Amino acid sequence: MSSKLTLRQQQVLDCIRDSQADTGMAPTRAEIAERMGFQSKNAASDHLRALERKGYIRLHSDRSRGIQLLESALGDEDELPVVGKVAAGTPIEAVENVQRTVPVPRGLFRQRPTYLLQVQGDSMIDAGIFDGDLIAVRKSETARSGEIVVARIGEEVTVKTLRLNKSDATLLPANEDYEPIQVPADQLIIEGVFVGLIRDPNAH
């Protein structure tokens, strides 16, 4: 979404979501005011205009309850492919790598993931990423230093913390038993950036 919300604006947005989930209708200005504790309906109006200006909702003028939530307007979850063992040399999202799909609501993570990767091994255990965890990955060819990335080294795909220096890059594991990997900046292929984690202790 466009710009950031103030606390109050976020609360009003939640209030609209609640109402929609609850009654199937968007609230009126008066209802927002009541639920938020405003004395005046115009307070709600002001917030709505702010939310529209920032791109979170669309207001249909002169229509009652004419508040359209923009994020969740078109279905509110994506079926994301779960990539497991990545066959050597194949593109990470190749069909043969996809094990299953998992529904992930939009907005569950700040950054919208492109796919999920089932973690193998415990090289990132100190970063709280365990064997078997699903990590949500946003496809990207670039990343900033300090981010956890999915990188390709030769034929292998690995999850590490990226450390960028002047001329080269280091892929940093989060486990004392593993060694950092130094790669010349021009040989580093980044597949994506870590944007979320899902763990199910009962899985498998």
Place this chain on the structure above:
Amino acid sequence: MSSKLTLRQQQVLDCIRDSQADTGMAPTRAEIAERMGFQSKNAASDHLRALERKGYIRLHSDRSRGIQLLESALGDEDELPVVGKVAAGTPIEAVENVQRTVPVPRGLFRQRPTYLLQVQGDSMIDAGIFDGDLIAVRKSETARSGEIVVARIGEEVTVKTLRLNKSDATLLPANEDYEPIQVPADQLIIEGVFVGLIRDPNAH
């Protein structure tokens, strides 16, 4: 759904769905009439009453656009409350503890969670549960030894691994800096069981 729809009723229902998908609002009687080609708003009214009687929609009387689609109302995901700082002495799910809600698809975790708890502190860091993580909790008054539980000790709510012995229980942190807590079995209050974890590195 209850009973079968006539052709016209089905068309009106589709019309409502379209409107909702399109504008985020349910249509008014007049809009239905226009889109269906009726000359009278009452034609739409009649169809709506029929649809309500047959259980497909719910009409909220005296509210504009007060048409609630019942089938897809909850879809295949639940809006789970996120519980943060738990006020001392209050029930964990009390309204004052709920910060926001997050959509979680059914089936994302093997066990269906009741609510989400925003983790505070790092006492479970070695179990890969970090400060700020959302853990999915299934409400339960019992748990098995070895499970990660949400337990109440006095006024405080805490997340620990449960170890059950003959006559007492131990709440085991996953961090060397913290001490295990021994509780007589009859004083232990279990709030719920850990059934999943969601982490957003970009949150906050």
Place this chain on the structure above:
DNA sequence: TGGCATACTGATAATACGAACAGTACAATA
């Protein structure tokens, strides 16, 4: 220090909308 955004109160006017009533026509069914 002035300007601007947020965060409201309070009131009025205009209009969007639903409810209700009185009809007509037609097909199914008992």
Place this chain on the structure above:
DNA sequence: TATTGTACTGTTCGTATTATCAGTATGCCA
């Protein structure tokens, strides 16, 4: 053949809802 349900037209009335104007207070930034 009478009854009931569907499928409408057309109109009126009251209220639900939005829009807008006029203020106040506060914090932030240049």
